[in-house]
Amino acid sequence: MGITPLVVKQKEFTTRFRGFDVQEVDYFLEDVVKELENLNHSIQSLHEENHRMNLENQGYRKRENSMKNAMIQSHKVLDQMKENAKKSSQVIIANAEVEAEKMLNRAHNRLSQLHSDIIELKRQRIQLEMQISAVLESHAKLLEMTKEENKTADETDSTLKFIKQA
Numbered sequence: 769m770g771i772t773p774l775v776v777k778q779k780e781f782t783t784r785f786r787g788f789d790v791q792e793v794d795y796f797l798e799d800v801v802k803e804l805e806n807l808n809h810s811i812q813s814l815h816e817e818n819h820r821m822n823l824e825n826q827g828y829r830k831r832e833n834s835m836k837n838a839m840i841q842s843h844k845v846l847d848q849m850k851e852n853a854k855k856s857s858q859v860i861i862a863n864a865e866v867e868a869e870k871m872l873n874r875a876h877n878r879l880s881q882l883h884s885d886i887i888e889l890k891r892q893r894i895q896l897e898m899q900i901s902a903v904l905e906s907h908a909k910l911l912e913m914t915k916e917e918n919k920t921a922d923e924t925d926s927t928l929k930f931i932k933q934a
Contacts, residue, residue, distance in 0.1 A: 773801040773808065 776797055783790065 771804070773804040776801045776804060 779797070781787075781793065
C-alpha cells in the first residue's frame with residue numbers, strides 16, 4: 769500500500785518513555801503531508817500533461833499518415849498523368865504518321881496521274897504533229913498537182929494561141 773497524505777495525517781504513533789517530542793513529530797508529519805500533496809499534485813499534473821501530449825502526438829501521427837497517404841496518392845496521380853500524357857502523345861504521333869502516310873499516298877497518286885497526263889499529252893502531240901504533217905503533205909501534193917495542171921493548161925493555152933495566130 770502506498771503512502772498518501774491521508775495515511776500520513778491519520779498515522780498515530782505510540783508514545784513511550786523518553787520518546788520523540790510529539791509536537792515536533794506532528795510538525796514534521798504536516799510538512800511531509802504538504803510535500804506529498806505537492807508531489808501528488810505535480811504527478812497528477814504530469815499525468816494530465818502526458819495524456820494531453822499523447823493525444824496531441826496521436827493527432828500529429830494521424831496528420832503525418834494523412835500527409836503520407838496524400839503524397840502517395842499524388843505520386844500515383846502524377847504517374848497516371850504521365851502515363852496518360854505518354855499514351856496521348858503516342859496516339860497523336862500515330863495519327864500524325866497515318867495522316868502523313870495518307871498525304872504521301874495522295875502525292876504519289878497525283879504524281880502518277882500527272883505522269884500519265886504528260887505521257888497522254890505527248891502522245892496527242894505526236895499524233896497531232898503526224899496529222900499536221902499528213903495535211904501539209906497532202907496540201908503539198910495538191911499544190912504540186914495544181915501546178916502541173918496549171919502548167920498543162922498553160923501549155924494548152926499556148927498551143928491554142930499559136931493555133932489561133934496561125
